[in-house]
Amino acid sequence: MSPTFLALLVAHLLGEFVLRRDPPSRPEGAPIPLLLHAALVTALSALLLGTLNAWLLGSLLLVHSLSDASRSHLLPRGPRSFLGEQGVRLALLAGLAWSFPGAWETGLWGSQLTGDALRTYAQVLVVTAGILATVPAAGVVIGLLLEPLTRELEEEQSPAGGLRNGGRYIGWLERGLVLILYLSGQASGIGFVLATKSILRFGEIKDSEHRKLAEFILIGTFLSFALALSGGLLTEWALGAIRAD
Structure with a gap:
């Protein structure tokens, strides 16, 4: 690498x-x-x-x-x-x-820098790149992919009373947490994160009149977790390539 x-x-x-x-x-x-x-x-x-x-x-x-x-x-x-x-x-x-x-x-x-110090600097660069690609960069990609669905949502189905940019920060936090869990060898905890978010987000939109919004949130959630896991896999691979050099 x-x-x-x-x-x-x-x-x-x-x-x-x-x-x-x-x-x-x-x-x-x-x-x-x-x-x-x-x-x-x-x-x-x-x-x-x-x-x-x-x-x-x-x-x-x-x-x-x-x-x-x-x-x-x-x-x-x-x-x-x-x-x-x-x-x-x-x-x-x-x-x-x-x-x-x-x-x-x-x-x-x-x-x-020589030896272990040089390798450590390269590892820091890899982890930094993984975090940046998984958290803010993936957020931009998700926003673009969901843009047609966002336009399709009816105005009355849009979540009301939420924090400004709250969805963005939730996405950043969940992908960052998934990346940390994966790289620290605690991948089993990712299921707990997904279950917790499902309980918090879907409890208020379980009735049929919010069907589109529920589907929109499901698509966004699974897309976010998929990109976070992909970022974890690529980061792990790059760290392994550095150790092998």
């Missing part, structure tokens, strides 16, 4: 899904905000790699600027476009990591 790619991946996830002010699925189209965001991700990459390699950082700035511009002006809104653009961006980051194999070794952290 390339430490260079891990650093670029964490910088991308931080800039895209945590530090971004406009919605990741439809970034602001003005040139200045797009360039500022690309510059932020590039700066984060330089920090995590501990490098000032001009060719690598310039390429990163170009990749993120073009990707944001294409998503803002050319690609239609929707899960396919968003996932496709993210896939292309990750492939480009992997290509940059392959093109600049010495960026990590010649950087500040790669030259200072």
